[in-house]
Amino acid sequence: MTKTLPSVTVIGGGLAGTEATWQIAQAGVPVTLYEMRPIQKSPAHHTADLAELVCSNSFGAASSDRAAGLLHEELRRLQSVIISTADQHRVPAGGALAVDRGVFSQDLTQKLAEHPLVTFRREPLDQIPSEGITVLATGPLTTAALATELQQFTGLEYMSFFDAASPIIVGESINQDIAFLASRYDKGEAAYLNCPMDQAQYQAFRAALCEAEQAELKDFELETAKFFEGCLPIEELARRGEDTMRFGPLKPVGLFDARLGDFRAPENKGKRPYAVVQLRQEDKQGQLWNMVGFQTNLRWGEQKRVFRMIPGLENAEFVRMGVMHRNTFLNSPELLEATLQFKKRPTLLAAGQLIGTEGYTAAAAGGWLAGTNAARLAQGLTPLTLPETTMMGALFEFIHSASPKHFQPMPPNFGIIPPLAERVRSKKERYGVYRDRSLTDLEQWREESCRPAALV
Known part of the structure; x- marks a missing residue:
């Protein structure tokens, strides 16, 4: 007689919730996914599709000897639905993995809607189920009601920082007599x-x-904001110093206009740009372009006025203006195990930006682990902990063991991975060795630990 497995509940249809739901269902466990949109809108989302990419269409560096790229490769080998779908809908972006974000989200929505073990409920769920296995993946825009519920459950205060999305411009409105096509x-x-x-x-x-007028923030006060350093508004960078932007998103290093000939030639020295604003392709057809690093909280009218001062964007047509919103995250070192289970209640797991990881790929990675472990709990199996020598394992060990007093969101990076047995001086070579060790350890771990829950 076949044993009936208990159903798992996933709250939140972002990247983490989508990945978690898929992994649970693929393991043969029934799962119900709750997504509040479109019944209840968020301050940042524009559609009702699952896994909507709000800030950018880029998953970061694609090369596996870069932190984000290594995380991509680990997730590919673990059959991540987010990364496989991103690969399927990839658009040109130099050394980055970027996608046609509309098609990407629509495809994932269809995949989950058609899965026979997924029940899709479009309604807000403002209370944590008191019984059963639950994955909490409500993201950085967790509703006030659920945030209050979480605060009562954990007994801890939340921390929040401000995040912002860059404007998107119609390609035909960009003056390409001035703007030039190049990768760094x-x-x-x-x-x-x-x-x-x-x-x-x-x-x-x-x-x-520096002088432009900012938009008013509705639910929170700017004076109490804690900016995440990896996603600062462009106006905040401008205020920090005359050259701050030129050493950040507007740095001209490694970029040259092929129309000028060899940029290294002495006669072209005076022609090198003092600063460069980069635009990244948003869709496969190149009709839409994202202003790289231009997260902003300026009023929309001010954005148009100031950004049209940029050479080549004098007549820019904006299809989406920059927006700013609050990100909420748990004090995970106080609350979570490296398995992403709550210490207080092991049948409750969390994933995504809510746990203090930063970036799209890290959200998918958290969804993979939380979903895999939720399925294993339903099957009566022991939850998994990833090797710390992998980027995924190092990230989740960090959010489990970091200092609770100073905990802040962490993106994937090689600084959190255990050091090599022998020092490698060259950074490029060292990252390559980290990659090789990570993927070797991941393959061994898969064979020894990962079956039969998520990889069958």
Whole structure:
């Protein structure tokens, strides 16, 4: 007689919730996914599709000797639905994994809706189920009602920081007599449009940014905001110093206009840009372009006025303006095991940006582990902990063991991976060794630990 497995509940249809739901269902366990959109909207989302990419269409560096790229490769080998779908809908982006975000989300929504073990309920769930196995993946925009419920459950205060999304521009409105197509250091295909500035243009632009009027924040106060350093609003960067943007998103290093000839030639020295604004392709047809690093909280009218000061964007047509919103995350070292189970209640798991990991791929990774372990709990199996030598394992060990007093969101990076037995001086070679060790250990771990829950 076949044993009937208990159903698992997943709350939240973002990247983490989508990945968790898929892994649970693929393991043969019935799962109910709750997504509040479109019944209840969020401050940042624009559609009702699952796994909507809000801030950018890029999953970060694609090369496996980079932190994000290694995380991509680990998830590929673990049969992640997010990464396999991203690969399927990839668009040119130089050395990055970027997708046609609309098609990407629509495809994932259809995949889950058609899975025979997935029950899809479009309604808000403002209380944590008191019984059963549950994955909490409500993301950085957790509703006030559920946030209150979580606060009562954990007994801890939340921390929050402010995140922002960049504007998107119609490609035909960009003056490509000025903007030039190139990727930094000629890495990969030329997939970025670059708007060059001379010193006077840059200084005028910076002054306008510093003086521009910001939008009012509705639910929270700007004075209490804790900015995440990896996603600062462009106007905040401008205020931090005259050259801060030129050493950040507007850095001109490694970029040259092929129309000028060899940028290294002495006669072209004066033609090198003082600063460069980069635009990344949003869709496969190249009709939409994202302003790289231009997260912002400026009023929409101010965005149009100031951003049209950028050479090449004088007549820019914006299809989406920049927005700013609150991100909420748990003090995970106090609350979670490295398996992503709550210490207080092992049948409750969490994933995504809510647990203090940063970035799309990290959210998918958390969804993979939380979903896999939820399925294993339903099957009566022991939850898994990933090897710390993998990027996934190091990330979840960090959010489990970091100092609770100073805990802040963490993106994937090689600094959290255990050091090598022998020092490798070259950074590029060292990252390659980290990658090789990670993938070797991951394959061994899969064979020894990962069956039969998620990989069959």
